[in-house]
Amino acid sequence: MQEKQPKPPLLLLSSQLSLQNRGYEVTLNSAFLSWKEVETRQKRTAANIYGPLKAAGSHYVPVCEIISVQETEEDCPSTGIGKWQKVPQSLAESNQYAFTVSYVERTQKHRWRCSEVTLHCTDRTLCLQWVQAIREQLSLLTIRPKRLLVYINPYGGKHRGKRIYEQKVAPIFSRASISTDVIVTERANHARDHLKMEADLKKYDGVVCVGGDGMFSEIIHGLISRTQCDSGVDQNRADETLIPCSLRIGIIPAGSTDCICYATVGSNDPVTSALHIVVGDSQPMDVCSIHHNNTFLRYSVSLLGYGFYGDVLTDSERKRWMGPARYDISGVKTFLSHRYYEGTISFLPADENVGTPRDKLQCRSGCNICRLPSADKQVSKDEESISDTEKKGVWQVIRGKFLAINAACMSCACPRSPKGLSPAAHLADGTADLILVRKCSRFDFLRHLLRHTNKDDQFDHPFVEVYRVRQFRFTPRYEDTDSELELREAEGSGRKRFFSQICREHPACTCSLAHSSWNCDGEILPHAAIQVRVHCQLIKLFARGIEEQSVFEEPYTLSAI
Numbered sequence: 001m002q003e004k005q006p007k008p009p010l011l012l013l014s015s016q017l018s019l020q021n022r023g024y025e026v027t028l029n030s031a032f033l034s035w036k037e038v039e040t041r042q043k044r045t046a047a048n049i050y051g052p053l054k055a056a057g058s059h060y061v062p063v064c065e066i067i068s069v070q071e072t073e074e075d076c077p078s079t080g081i082g083k084w085q086k087v088p089q090s091l092a093e094s095n096q097y098a099f100t101v102s103y104v105e106r107t108q109k110h111r112w113r114c115s116e117v118t119l120h121c122t123d124r125t126l127c128l129q130w131v132q133a134i135r136e137q138l139s140l141l142t143i144r145p146k147r148l149l150v151y152i153n154p155y156g157g158k159h160r161g162k163r164i165y166e167q168k169v170a171p172i173f174s175r176a177s178i179s180t181d182v183i184v185t186e187r188a189n190h191a192r193d194h195l196k197m198e199a200d201l202k203k204y205d206g207v208v209c210v211g212g213d214g215m216f217s218e219i220i221h222g223l224i225s226r227t228q229c230d231s232g233v234d235q236n237r238a239d240e241t242l243i244p245c246s247l248r249i250g251i252i253p254a255g256s257t258d259c260i261c262y263a264t265v266g267s268n269d270p271v272t273s274a275l276h277i278v279v280g281d282s283q284p285m286d287v288c289s290i291h292h293n294n295t296f297l298r299y300s301v302s303l304l305g306y307g308f309y310g311d312v313l314t315d316s317e318r319k320r321w322m323g324p325a326r327y328d329i330s331g332v333k334t335f336l337s338h339r340y341y342e343g344t345i346s347f348l349p350a351d352e353n354v355g356t357p358r359d360k361l362q363c364r365s366g367c368n369i370c371r372l373p374s375a376d377k378q379v380s381k382d383e384e385s386i387s388d389t390e391k392k393g394v395w396q397v398i399r400g401k402f403l404a405i406n407a408a409c410m411s412c413a414c415p416r417s418p419k420g421l422s423p424a425a426h427l428a429d430g431t432a433d434l435i436l437v438r439k440c441s442r443f444d445f446l447r448h449l450l451r452h453t454n455k456d457d458q459f460d461h462p463f464v465e466v467y468r469v470r471q472f473r474f475t476p477r478y479e480d481t482d483s484e485l486e487l488r489e490a491e492g493s494g495r496k497r498f499f500s501q502i503c504r505e506h507p508a509c510t511c512s513l514a515h516s517s518w519n520c521d522g523e524i525l526p527h528a529a530i531q532v533r534v535h536c537q538l539i540k541l542f543a544r545g546i547e548e549q550s551v552f553e554e555p556y557t558l559s560a561i
């Protein structure tokens with residue numbers, strides 16, 4: 001059977017225009033805007049005089065990466081935002097009409113920048129014709145958001161959220177003609193409650209979160225709860241099939257870890273994130289629901305960590321005033337305390353077709369595993385109940401003493417750990433990687449931790465096990481009493497541990513040292529016994545996953561077009 005050839009792009013407009021006093025052949029088709037220098041006879045050197053007319057300095061910009069186009073005044077910006085250049089006199093006389101196209105340019109480390117090109121025309125009609133033709137193409141890109149609801153946490157990270165938004169993001173949104181309603185939060189959970197109960201979501205094409213992972217967690221709690229509430233789904237039932245949220249979420253990183261932004265975009269750069277929003281990217285993402293005795297506790301998209309990461313977080317909450325450095329101080333302190341916790345983990349392994357946590361292949365833009373219509377995804381699509389699903393897989397049970405129990409719904413890559421907690425985890429495959437770090441020496445644990453920061457395999461230790469799962473449960477060896485829970489809740493809010501000294505002497509007693517807390521995307525979850533289920537592609541981000549490096553390194557070639 002003959003393969004169907006893709007349709008060639010439709011030619012829309014082609015003219016000779018000038019750029020920095022040189023002639024360029026400028027072409028717009030349904031896929032690309034291109035401009036290539038037309039070499040004049042005078043410019044030809046003796047060496048190439050008999051050769052073909054060379055199209056030196058060719059540029060191709062995909063239409064879907066054009067941010068905006070506007071008619072330009074004579075004193076106009078040339079390249080890069082903010083750089084202004086006087087139009088040369090000769091050109092001003094013959095080419096006094098110009099238009100400026102802003103577009104996405106890729107730079108190093110997955111960063112995007114807003115670049116500009118100003119093209120000059122001999123008459124105004126031609127200039128307007130170009131502006132109109134490009135605008136028409138942009139108007140066909142219906143995936144782009146037009147109206148956004150923005151929440152800014154002024155206290156996340158280094159308290160720079162408001163400034164980052166005003167100086168770096170708002171100008172890009174306004175250039176792309178995106179209108180916004182901006183809410184600067186006045187308290188913790190302000191954004192969550194507003195989304196859950198007040199916001200008129202029909203008015204918007206997406207929600208933007210300016211802050212860190214904790215702020216993002218508020219946004220998803222608001223959106224997911226609102227969606228379930230509007231559809232009559234009871235979140236307290238652990239076996240419910242949740243309804244996916246229709247609004248996409250954009251993350252402008254302004255927190256301490258910014259792991260969700262980093263792992264879905266490849267950088268924690270506010271301008272890059274703003275541009276992914278403008279071009280209307282869409283990246284589905286898995287979400288874990290966490291229950292305790294048929295009571296809904298929280299959702300998680302990145303790290304759900306008991307033991308080491310739970311203790312780091314509990315300690316670091318008391319040091320919030322230090323900003324992002326609090327995690328380093330608490331990390332060292334927790335490492336030195338070398339606490340282990342006893343309990344039982346039961347889990348439902350994922351099907352083999354979603355790969356394994358030891359794969360070398362990582363989840364990247366357009367990932368085949370996340371696109372796969374796996375049995376896992378079918379479960380949620382067919383709205384099968386969890387009990388039917390459970391029958392298909394066999395639950396496994398592991399008992400032991402653990403320094404850390406971590407579940408990563410995605411890689412959890414962040415500047416501290418560029419490949420992340422589970423480098424091969426997928427953003428949208430309906431599974432999480434469950435990492436069990438058994439009791440070992442301080443030295444071995446340090447080797448394991450340090451491997452998160454270099455290229456070595458952090459799972460290649462006899463005391464580390466890793467499983468790809470769809471559901472899991474944890475039960476601590478000693479029952480969690482209400483008073484203990486209260487104690488850990490109090491600790492989470494910054495109050496001191498009264499019993500720690502006594503318990504260090506009695507490691508087997510059932511007081512607070514027998515339990516850690518869960519670190520749920522950077523928020524403390526004081527319950528030790530939990531039940532977790534991954535919901536495949538429950539939310540969508542304005543992102544596309546991390547692009548392969550080649551997209552950044554190789555300029556568009558003629559053969560690719």
Ligand SMILES: Nc1ncnc2c1ncn2[C@@H]1O[C@H](COP(=O)(O)OP(=O)(O)OP(=O)(O)O)[C@@H](O)[C@H]1O
Nearest residue numbers: 156157185186187211212213214215255256257258
């Ligand atoms: N106006 C506010 N006042 C106090 N706390 C707020 C406010 N708005 C949001 N918060 C809370 O601040 C907490 C931390 O915010 P955020 O996640 O933005 O920064 P971070 O903790 O420094 O970064 P990260 O989560 O990436 O480590 C969140 O739990 C959020 O609920």
Ligand SMILES: CCCCCCCCCCCCC/C=C/[C@@H](O)[C@H](CO)NC(=O)CCCCC
Nearest residue numbers: 213257259302303327331335412417452521522
């Ligand atoms: C003693 C040497 C220690 C070296 C440790 C290096 C290991 C780094 C792994 C980092 C994994 C981060 C996972 C992301 C978690 C976020 O949801 C959460 C909220 O922002 N951040 C933390 O809990 C902050 C967690 C910070 C842990 C240090």
Ligand SMILES: [Ca+2]
Nearest residue numbers: 286409426431
């Ligand atoms: Ca996943």
